[in-house]
Amino acid sequence: xxxxxxxxxxxxxxxxxxxxxxxxxxxxxxxxxxxxxxxxxxxxxxxxxxxxxxxxxxxxxxxxxx
Amino acid sequence: xxxxxxxxxxxxxxxxxxxxxxxxxxxxxxxxxxxxxxxxxxxxxxxxxxxxxxxxxxxxxxxxxxxxxxxxxxxxxxxxxxxxxxxxxxxxxxxxxxxxxxxxxxxxxxxxxxxxxxxxxxxxxxxxxxxxxxxxxxxxxxxxxxxxxxxxxxxxxxxxxxxxxxxxxxxxxxxxxxxxxxxxxxxxxxxxxxxxxxxxxxxxxxxxxxxxxxxxxxxxxxxxxxxxxxxxxxxxxxxxxxxxxxxxxxxxxxxxxxxxxxxxxxxxxxxxxxxxxxxxxxxxxxxxxxxxxxxxxxxxxxxxxxxxxxxxxxxxxxxxxxxxxxxxxxxxxxxxxxxxxxxxxxxxxxxxxxxxxxxxxxxxxxxxxxxxxxxxxxxxxxxxxxxxxxxxxxxxxxxxxxxxxxxxxxxxxxxxxxxxxxxxx
Numbered sequence: 290x291x292x293x294x295x296x297x298x299x300x301x302x303x304x305x306x307x308x309x310x311x312x313x314x315x316x317x318x319x320x321x322x323x324x325x326x327x328x329x330x331x332x333x334x335x336x337x338x339x340x341x342x343x344x345x346x347x348x349x350x351x352x353x354x355x
Numbered sequence: 356x357x358x359x360x361x362x363x364x365x366x367x368x369x370x371x372x373x374x375x376x377x378x379x380x381x382x383x384x385x386x387x388x389x390x391x392x393x394x395x396x397x398x399x400x401x402x403x404x405x406x407x408x409x410x411x412x413x414x415x416x417x418x419x420x421x422x423x424x425x426x427x428x429x430x431x432x433x434x435x436x437x438x439x440x441x442x443x444x445x446x447x448x449x450x451x452x453x454x455x456x457x458x459x460x461x462x463x464x465x466x467x468x469x470x471x472x473x474x475x476x477x478x479x480x481x482x483x484x485x486x487x488x489x490x491x492x493x494x495x496x497x498x499x500x501x502x503x504x505x506x507x508x509x510x511x512x513x514x515x516x517x518x519x520x521x522x523x524x525x526x527x528x529x530x531x532x533x534x535x536x537x538x539x540x541x542x543x544x545x546x547x548x549x550x551x552x553x554x555x556x557x558x559x560x561x562x563x564x565x566x567x568x569x570x571x572x573x574x575x576x577x578x579x580x581x582x583x584x585x586x587x588x589x590x591x592x593x594x595x596x597x598x599x600x601x602x603x604x605x606x607x608x609x610x611x612x613x614x615x616x617x618x619x620x621x622x623x624x625x626x627x628x629x630x631x632x633x634x635x636x637x638x639x640x641x642x643x644x645x646x647x648x649x650x651x652x653x654x655x656x657x658x659x660x661x662x663x664x665x666x667x668x669x670x671x672x673x674x675x676x677x678x679x680x681x682x683x684x685x686x687x688x689x690x691x692x693x694x695x696x697x698x699x700x701x702x703x704x705x706x707x708x709x710x711x712x713x714x715x716x717x718x719x720x721x722x723x724x725x726x727x728x729x730x731x732x733x734x735x736x737x738x739x740x741x742x743x744x745x746x747x748x749x750x751x752x753x754x755x756x757x758x759x760x761x762x763x764x765x766x767x768x769x770x771x772x773x774x775x776x777x778x779x780x
Contacts, residue, residue: 297462297466298462298726300469300472300473300728300730301470301473301474301475302473302474302732302733303474315473315474315475317475320470320473320475320476342717343717343718345718345722345724345725345728345732346725346726346728347428347725347726
């Protein structure tokens with residue numbers, strides 16, 4: 290699984306960070322979303338999918354690894 | 356595939372066909388204004404995607420959560436030229452607010468201001484908001500006296516709090532808030548369905564006046580910058596390109612108007628809902644950690660924007676394959692989506708703990724969804740949490756005096772006024 294963030298959509302709501310803090314982090318300094326793991330491990334994938342569904346701005350997507 | 360859970364239908368509505376229900380909802384039959392939910396339920400049970408041919412064109416009236424959500428995110432659906440009508444009277448060269456833009460122009464305008472409303476920025480505003488709540492409620496307590504008394508809560512609190520917060524943030528002097536409130540109300544009339552030519556004219560006149568006002572204010576801030584959003588926008592250089600005055604006008608008109616109008620309604624609606632459910636109120640008094648969930652639930656239960664419009668721009672289809680033709684319109688009933696029993700168990704029950712805990716239901720569509728999801732969502736949440744906390748802290752009893760309640764006949768569910776009897780704590 291590969292996670293992609295569309296920064297033109299992201300409003301830094303941090304819904305994703307609440308669900309999967311090992312994968313998503315909104316920076317203390319810059320207030321921007323940082324992807325901590327572009328390829329999240331199996332254990333985190335369900336929460337990542339939930340983050341995709343719950344992001345109100347549709348800024349996240351997941352893709353199959355090539 | 357839309358799953359339809361059958362709920363009991365009010366007997367009085369059982370014989371009505373879907374077209375009649377739609378007309379009564381859209382044309383604001385008096386008892387539908389009082390409470391639209393039984394009609395939403397009846398319509399969702401019989402025709403969750405109700406396709407109606409109006410003289411002006413085809414409209415799909417949506418009452419299911421998943422259809423409404425889909426309508427808000429499908430890139431083939433947008434605002435088109437003919438809907439909504441705000442600004443139609445004014446010629447194509449005039450700016451329109453980003454609420455009615457699609458694609459890159461929308462993303463650009465929104466990007467200019469969205470950083471001012473992130474959770475972190477709003478968190479820093481909390482002490483200031485709490486201070487406003489305290490000052491406003493000090494005045495209310497003074498007016499009703501220590502033994503309690505009657506007061507009109509919309510003008511004395513529900514309007515004053517959000518307008519003070521957004522007014523300071525944007526940089527609009529307090530003396531001008533009442534004027535801008537009147538103009539915003541008039542300008543928003545164009546957002547009602549079937550707004551006639553007279554209404555549109557009045558609305559455009561109000562919008563022009565607001566634009567004039569903000570143009571003057573921008574010139575003032577250009578000359579003497581302050582610590583506010585207008586001054587920041589005047590100075591901003593986005594991608595090396597300065598903003599035009601007209602762009603700043605368009606952004607500030609929307610921010611200021613949207614910044615208080617719906618929040619005013621949400622405070623009024625939430626107050627009624629809370630104080631008409633004594634068991635839930637007691638639960639919240641006993642456990643204030645429920646407040647974030649309580650605010651989500653109050654917004655689900657009685658959210659202010661009840662209807663959003665979209666138009667099909669390219670031929671497309673629903674997720675089950677049913678075609679949607681270019682030129683057709685979608686009427687998205689957010690209030691109905693928030694009461695869809697397939698997503699929210701016992702939707703007519705106010706359950707302040709609904710969004711607490713490990714597995715909350717899908718998010719309600721109170722702030723819409725997708726590209727146009729409310730920019731001020733964090734600010735609204737903070738204001739509402741602090742407003743209800745303030746009311747709980749300062750008053751032992753709140754009793755609604757109005758019977759019937761003075762609901763506006765509008766796509767924005769809210770009250771003209773709310774007379775309450777308050778007993779200070």
